[in-house]
Amino acid sequence: MKPKNDTFLRALKRESTEYTPLWLMRQAGRYLPEYCATRSKAGSFMALAQSPDLACEVTLQPVERFNLDAAILFSDILTIPDAMGLGLSFVAGEGPKFAKPISTESDVEKLFVPDPNVELKYVMDAVRQIRTTLNNKVPLIGFSGSPFTLACYMVEGGSSVDYRKFKTMIYKNPSMVHKLLEVNTHSVIAYLNAQIQAGAQAVMIFDTWGGTLPHELYKEFSLKYLKKIVDSLTKEVDGEKVPTIVFTKGSSPWIKEIASIGTDAIGLDWMASLKQARLVTGDCVALQGNLDPMVLFAGEEAIRREARRVIDDYGIVGNGGHVFNLGHGINKDTPPEAVQVLVDEVHSYSRKMHK
Amino acid sequence: MKPKNDTFLRALKRESTEYTPLWLMRQAGRYLPEYCATRSKAGSFMALAQSPDLACEVTLQPVERFNLDAAILFSDILTIPDAMGLGLSFVAGEGPKFAKPISTESDVEKLFVPDPNVELKYVMDAVRQIRTTLNNKVPLIGFSGSPFTLACYMVEGGSSVDYRKFKTMIYKNPSMVHKLLEVNTHSVIAYLNAQIQAGAQAVMIFDTWGGTLPHELYKEFSLKYLKKIVDSLTKEVDGEKVPTIVFTKGSSPWIKEIASIGTDAIGLDWMASLKQARLVTGDCVALQGNLDPMVLFAGEEAIRREARRVIDDYGIVGNGGHVFNLGHGINKDTPPEAVQVLVDEVHSYSRKMHK
Numbered sequence: 001m002k003p004k005n006d007t008f009l010r011a012l013k014r015e016s017t018e019y020t021p022l023w024l025m026r027q028a029g030r031y032l033p034e035y036c037a038t039r040s041k042a043g044s045f046m047a048l049a050q051s052p053d054l055a056c057e058v059t060l061q062p063v064e065r066f067n068l069d070a071a072i073l074f075s076d077i078l079t080i081p082d083a084m085g086l087g088l089s090f091v092a093g094e095g096p097k098f099a100k101p102i103s104t105e106s107d108v109e110k111l112f113v114p115d116p117n118v119e120l121k122y123v124m125d126a127v128r129q130i131r132t133t134l135n136n137k138v139p140l141i142g143f144s145g146s147p148f149t150l151a152c153y154m155v156e157g158g159s160s161v162d163y164r165k166f167k168t169m170i171y172k173n174p175s176m177v178h179k180l181l182e183v184n185t186h187s188v189i190a191y192l193n194a195q196i197q198a199g200a201q202a203v204m205i206f207d208t209w210g211g212t213l214p215h216e217l218y219k220e221f222s223l224k225y226l227k228k229i230v231d232s233l234t235k236e237v238d239g240e241k242v243p244t245i246v247f248t249k250g251s252s253p254w255i256k257e258i259a260s261i262g263t264d265a266i267g268l269d270w271m272a273s274l275k276q277a278r279l280v281t282g283d284c285v286a287l288q289g290n291l292d293p294m295v296l297f298a299g300e301e302a303i304r305r306e307a308r309r310v311i312d313d314y315g316i317v318g319n320g321g322h323v324f325n326l327g328h329g330i331n332k333d334t335p336p337e338a339v340q341v342l343v344d345e346v347h348s349y350s351r352k353m354h355k
Numbered sequence: 356m357k358p359k360n361d362t363f364l365r366a367l368k369r370e371s372t373e374y375t376p377l378w379l380m381r382q383a384g385r386y387l388p389e390y391c392a393t394r395s396k397a398g399s400f401m402a403l404a405q406s407p408d409l410a411c412e413v414t415l416q417p418v419e420r421f422n423l424d425a426a427i428l429f430s431d432i433l434t435i436p437d438a439m440g441l442g443l444s445f446v447a448g449e450g451p452k453f454a455k456p457i458s459t460e461s462d463v464e465k466l467f468v469p470d471p472n473v474e475l476k477y478v479m480d481a482v483r484q485i486r487t488t489l490n491n492k493v494p495l496i497g498f499s500g501s502p503f504t505l506a507c508y509m510v511e512g513g514s515s516v517d518y519r520k521f522k523t524m525i526y527k528n529p530s531m532v533h534k535l536l537e538v539n540t541h542s543v544i545a546y547l548n549a550q551i552q553a554g555a556q557a558v559m560i561f562d563t564w565g566g567t568l569p570h571e572l573y574k575e576f577s578l579k580y581l582k583k584i585v586d587s588l589t590k591e592v593d594g595e596k597v598p599t600i601v602f603t604k605g606s607s608p609w610i611k612e613i614a615s616i617g618t619d620a621i622g623l624d625w626m627a628s629l630k631q632a633r634l635v636t637g638d639c640v641a642l643q644g645n646l647d648p649m650v651l652f653a654g655e656e657a658i659r660r661e662a663r664r665v666i667d668d669y670g671i672v673g674n675g676g677h678v679f680n681l682g683h684g685i686n687k688d689t690p691p692e693a694v695q696v697l698v699d700e701v702h703s704y705s706r707k708m709h710k
Contacts, residue, residue: 162686164649171653171661214647214682215628216664250626253607271605273570292569294519298526306526309571327569331517 002240003136003201008070011320012202012243012265012286020311020322020350021069022343023141025247025267026329027062028074032336034061045090049076052125059130063138065336066343069323070139070202073130073195075123077145077206080187081154083114094158101157103165105176111183116194123191124198131199142200144192146207146248147184147229148222151177154184163212170221177221185225189232196234196242204245204267205229211250211269218254227261245288249328252276259285270327274314283321287314290327296338297331303338307345316353324350357595358491358556363425366675367557367598367620367641375666375677375705376424377698378496380602380622381684382417383429387691389416400445404431407480414485418493420691421698424678425494425557428485428550430478432500432561435542436509438469449513456512458520460531466538471549478546479553486554497555499546501562501603502539502584503577506532509539518567525576532576540580544587551589551597559600559622560584566605566624573609582616600643604683607631614640625682629669638676642669645682651693652686658693662700671708679705 003009007021029035038058042048049055059074078096082088087099102108114120130140145153153159155166170177192203210222230244246258247267258266259281268277268289277287295306307324314322324346330339358364362376384390393413397403404410414429433451437443442454457463469475485495500508508514510521525532547558565577585599601613602622613621614636623632623644632642650661662679669677679701685694 162649164652164686164688167647167649168652171647171650171657211626214625214645215631216668218626250605253626253628253631270569271566271573271608273608276570276608290569292522294517294522295526297519297523302526313571331519333519 001136001238003134003139005069005138008323009139009202009241009243011323012245013241014283014286014321017320017354018351019347019354020314020324022324022346023068023070023072024062024326024330024339025072027066027068027072028058029330030332031330031334031339032061032065034058034065045076046088049074049079050122052122052129055122055126056129056133059126059140060133062339063134066339067347068138068343070141071130071134072141072204073123073127073143073200075126075143077143077149077208078153079120079123080114080144080184080191081150083119084111084183084187086154096153097158098154102151102154102180105173108176108180108183111180113183113186113190116191120191120194124194127195127198127200139201140199141202141204141245142192142195142198143204143206144188144195146205146210146222147181147188147225148210148213149206149208150184150188151180152209154180163209170217181221181225185228188229192229193232193234196237200242201237201240202243202245203233204247207246207248207251210248215253219257222248223254223257223261226258226263230262243286247288256280265323267325268327272327274310274322278314286321286323288323288325290325291342293326293328293331293334296326296334296342300338300341303341304345304349307342308349311346311350311353316350356491356593358489358494360424360493363678364494364556364596364598366678367600368596369638369641369676372675372709373706374702374709375669375679377679377701378423378425378427379417379681379685379694380427382421382423382427382694383413384685385687386685386689386694387416387420389413389420400431401443404429404434405477407477407484410477410481411484411488414481414495415488417694418489421694422702423493423698425496426485426489427496427559428478428482428498428555430481430498432498432504432563433508434475434478435469435499435539435546436505438474439466439538439542441509451508452513453509457506457509457535460528463531463535463538466535468538468541468545471546475546475549479549482550482553482555494556495554496557496559496600497547497550497553498559498561499543499550501560501565501577501601502536502543502580503565503568504561504563505539505543506535507564509535518564525572536576536580540583543584547584548587548589551592555597556592556595557598557600558588559602562601562603562606565603570608574612577603578609578612578616581613581618585617598641600678602643611635620678622680623682627682629665629677633669641676641678643678643680645680646697648681648683648686648689651681651689651697655693655696658696659700659704662697663704666701666705666708671705
């Protein structure tokens with residue numbers, strides 16, 4: 001069933017829209033006081049992510065507060081390796097930690113493709129509950145980390161500035177890394193298809209760290225697996241297309257190649273040029289992005305001016321094709337009123353330009 | 356006077372060379388036990404940087420240990436704002452700190468262009484002493500931070516993950532930021548020209564954080580000032596060209612534009628493609644780079660293979676034009692033996708290919 005507001009889905013299909021739809025990466029997050037209240041009720045980040053009730057509650061919060069054109073499932077990008085038994089936890093101020101990171105061939109051999117309806121049932125329950133509660137107001141986006149990005153955390157055991165352990169493995173033992181990426185790829189396919197089956201109306205793959213690879217290796221260690229995923233995703237549900245969005249931070253050098261894997265849209269970081277990306281891709285994909293999240297700290301005048309700059313950079317075309325977003329997740333200290341200004345400017349300015 | 360080994364200078368001028376010359380960003384650094392010994396003798400990083408004797412000693416160390424094709428002045432990129440009175444210090448594990456960061460219009464008004472032969476005389480003394488001690492073995496590279504990169508630290512007061520303070524200033528009060536960048540630009544010009552006068556045979560501008568700007572703003576807040584600098588640098592000393600190298604981390608989207616400012620060479624990070632950069636620039640500049648520094652942790656076989664990959668990515672041409680380097684500063688935990696293997700492979704493989 002079509003959402004009442006399907007502007008986001010139509011823009012991704014490069015169909016005509018009355019204005020530029022928007023949503024924000026990490027829109028259900030710590031910048032919202034109501035999110036912080038729910039999180040503190042949950043006790044921990046993992047308890048929040050694993051409770052379908054609470055995940056549904058925080059997913060809906062930004063959609064209720066702002067006039068956003070899509071909801072995105074509240075979850076973590078590391079649910080898959082956690083379901084593989086790596087033991088995910090979050091230490092305050094340090095980010096994610098795995099109790100059992102991957103370091104040997106035998107660690108890789110032990111990995112398995114989690115059954116999304118068993119080990120990750122809590123995610124599917126959340127998707128179903130969100131769809132019910134959203135009541136078709138706006139579409140729901142499902143998501144996953146990319147095989148490469150998941151592997152970064154699985155090998156490093158958490159965040160890293162230089163990915164030294166994982167990079168060493170890539171350069172020293174590439175075949176072992178490919179085994180790891182294969183398991184991740186099959187896991188992501190099963191996970192995203194299950195989210196689609198549970199009700200996700202579009203899916204986004206966060207290849208957050210693919211951009212840290214040397215040029216040639218990006219294709220071999222990240223893009224190849226992104227293509228496998230896009231090839232294997234459910235394309236339609238009940239006659240409705242389920243669009244895919246691929247986001248690689250630092251993807252400017254690879255935009256043409258990413259467009260060629262068959263994804264419907266590319267998410268761009270704030271360093272990329274929407275105009276150049278349109279030229280390079282020949283408008284064969286939709287583009288999502290790409291306001292610098294720091295603009296939201298600079299006050300109303302700057303927010304409105306920079307929002308217009310992003311819309312003008314894409315340029316208005318008859319057939320949609322642009323979804324407004326930040327170029328990265330919203331910063332936890334962002335004033336919520338700044339988001340209100342942004343939503344207003346994107347909608348009102350683009351509506352004028354679309355006329 | 357020409358250095359005995361002038362391969363590096365000839366490659367930058369895109370003249371024919373017998374092999375691909377190499378040096379490494381941060382080659383005089385903590386991965387060398389002899390550097391750590393000198394640093395501990397100095398007491399602090401600033402004491403080391405401010406002593407011409409000790410700066411000369413550590414500059415020479417990597418050139419004595421490895422068969423490198425250039426020496427680079429040992430100094431810090433933040434000497435200019437320190438000379439402006441901002442009070443630079445280094446706290447162990449935290450990086451640089453300024454006692455008096457810039458936050459208001461009046462802070463900017465108080466800034467002045469330091470006289471390189473007064474406030475920064477210790478740097479010029481080091482350059483002269485290094486040239487004498489080097490005895491024309493290899494060329495000496497001088498360097499400076501870019502106006503934008505200096506400003507990042509001057510406003511943030513130190514390192515930052517998102518440059519929130521400086522970005523907010525850029526979006527909120529761009530004219531104040533331009534005033535700051537103007538002072539920095541004049542300071543960098545005076546500083547680099549003084550280094551050239553003191554004996555630097557090539558100069559490099561480190562625009563380390565320019566790549567964190569949105570596409571349009573990069574040109575306005577970083578590239579414009581890089582062009583002013585390149586335009587104003589001393590081009591020749593005693594009939595010998597003094598080549599310039601501009602390094603912007605994350606520069607892939609701007610390579611064509613950087614090539615157009617008149618620099619002799621562009622330094623590339625490890626995510627960039629040398630092959631694509633050659634295409635985009637039409638070989639009108641030399642290129643420097645771009646091995647992933649993490650390769651140096653992966654053992655001899657990987658180091659040799661990845662070094663060849665970089666050389667092959669550039670491709671051998673009759674007229675030089677490639678200077679081998681890492682795509683970022685060498686990591687402090689790098690085994691020195693790994694550098695030995697790298698130097699050997701770059702020299703021997705490229706010598707075969709140049710035949």
